[in-house]
Amino acid sequence: MTVNETSVTSPNELEIRVERVFDAPRAHVFSVWTDAELIPEWWGDGTVVEEMDVRPGGRYRFRTAYGVVEGEFREIEPPERLVQTFQNHVQTLEFEDLGERTKLTQTMRFETTEERDTTMQYGVEEGAKSGFARIDAVLQRIAAA
Numbered sequence: 001m002t003v004n005e006t007s008v009t010s011p012n013e014l015e016i017r018v019e020r021v022f023d024a025p026r027a028h029v030f031s032v033w034t035d036a037e038l039i040p041e042w043w044g045d046g047t048v049v050e051e052m053d054v055r056p057g058g059r060y061r062f063r064t065a066y067g068v069v070e071g072e073f074r075e076i077e078p079p080e081r082l083v084q085t086f087q088n089h090v091q092t093l094e095f096e097d098l099g100e101r102t103k104l105t106q107t108m109r110f111e112t113t114e115e116r117d118t119t120m121q122y123g124v125e126e127g128a129k130s131g132f133a134r135i136d137a138v139l140q141r142i143a144a145a
Contacts, residue, residue: 006132008125013113016120018106018128024139026095029102030079031142032135033093042134060084088115 007019022029032038036052045065052060054073061070074090075083082093089108096103106128110116 004132004136006125006129008128010116010120011107014110014116016108016110016116016124018108018124019103020106020128020132021098021101021103022132022136022139023101024143025100026097026102027079028139028142029104029135030082030095032138033082034076034078038138041138042131044134089119 004021004023007017009017009019011017032042034054036049039049039052039062040047043062043064047065048063050061050063051070052058054060054076056073056075058073059070060073061068069087071085071087073082073084075081079095081095084091084093086108089110092107092109094105094107096105108116108119108124110119
């Protein structure tokens, strides 16, 4: 199995971009972000999905060990694109079909450069890598099912 590297860049003053290839079909990777039963598996730390209405204008709310995370879904184009608010930014997830693999491009757009820099300092890269490792495990389980 190849090691899929996680790339974290700042393409401009207001954005953080995270890119990663997963060894799974696009529909499976998309479902990890939109299936309420899968969220706790990769969010970890006893995460509870209190609300998850996956449609434009629908809300989500997760209770985690670190507090409540909530936002709104803005655009949903299965299995290609998902746009949602997340804490202090808008997150766009694009899922590119590479056959049996999927490239995820996650773009976080902030109101200010300061907000972007603060989020970078909070360990976006480490968080993405540990979360993506858990997603790999979920995808392996889905593939085996």
